[in-house]
Amino acid sequence: MTLLDVQGLSKSFGGLQAIEDLSVSVDEGELVGVMGPNGAGKSTFFNLISGVIQPDGGRVSFDGEDVTGDTPESLARDGLVRTFQHTRELETMTVRDNVRLAAPDQPGERTLPALLRTGSMQDREETVRERADELIEAFEIDHLADEYSSNLSGGQRKLLELARALMLDPDLLLLDEPFAGVNPTLTKEIAERIQDLNDEGMTVVVIEHELETLTALVDRLVVLEQGRLLVEGDPDDVLADERVIEAYLGGDVE
DSSP: OEEEEEEEEEEEETTEEEEEEEEEEEETTOEEEEEOSTTSSHHHHHHHHTTSSOOSEEEEEETTEEOTTOOHHHHHHHTEEEOOSSOOOOTTSBHHHHHHHTOSOOGGGSHHHHHHTOHHHHHHHHHHHHHHHHHHHHTTOGGGTTSBGGGSOHHHHHHHHHHHHHTTOOSEEEEEOTTTTOOHHHHHHHHHHHHHHHHTTOEEEEEOSOHHHHHHHOSEEEEEETTEEEEEEOHHHHHHOHHHHHHTSTTOOO
């Protein structure tokens, strides 16, 4: 079943056509990689899908519903969640508090329940605490739970970002360069975590420049060039495609 369906998507910034008549679909349970040279439109593609910016034309459907132009908050509530290339944790908060803060529908955010300390509020807070601790442990950053996020390495911040995203219990997770600036050991660990999520049934789409890790991880590759779909398919077939070699790899691969 198709979970994400993008048809005829277009976006320009002034005289620059960032995305042009782009159509891509993702089925439930897939693990898809998105690649392309700098300026291909990869992050703009994610920004359009996730509601960060509005398209000039085209349609985005998620789980059978037209969500074109919906806000990131609305999409996250519906189960479409994305991370960013540059992590967005709150540096003056601990790892544990960063993860807890990402949980939706916390009654303590509203004035009256916060003042009354209702039973439902306390139950929800306990659920959030337990889920946050589970994720911190699952991503093996529990030893950093009380550390300020500003003290984390780049790779540890990526793990924190993943944990925060999972507090929203997404059906579709969009990951924007999860391996960027990460050492090889943590790159392998993050890739394993992504694979585990997919094995458990989560649909994942990954933008990444690090080709070796990406192609070993995903089931299907989508290649963009100048805002258009260049080619998509099995990773090995895509990397052997002359159009990809010319556009992305400069024509020099084995």
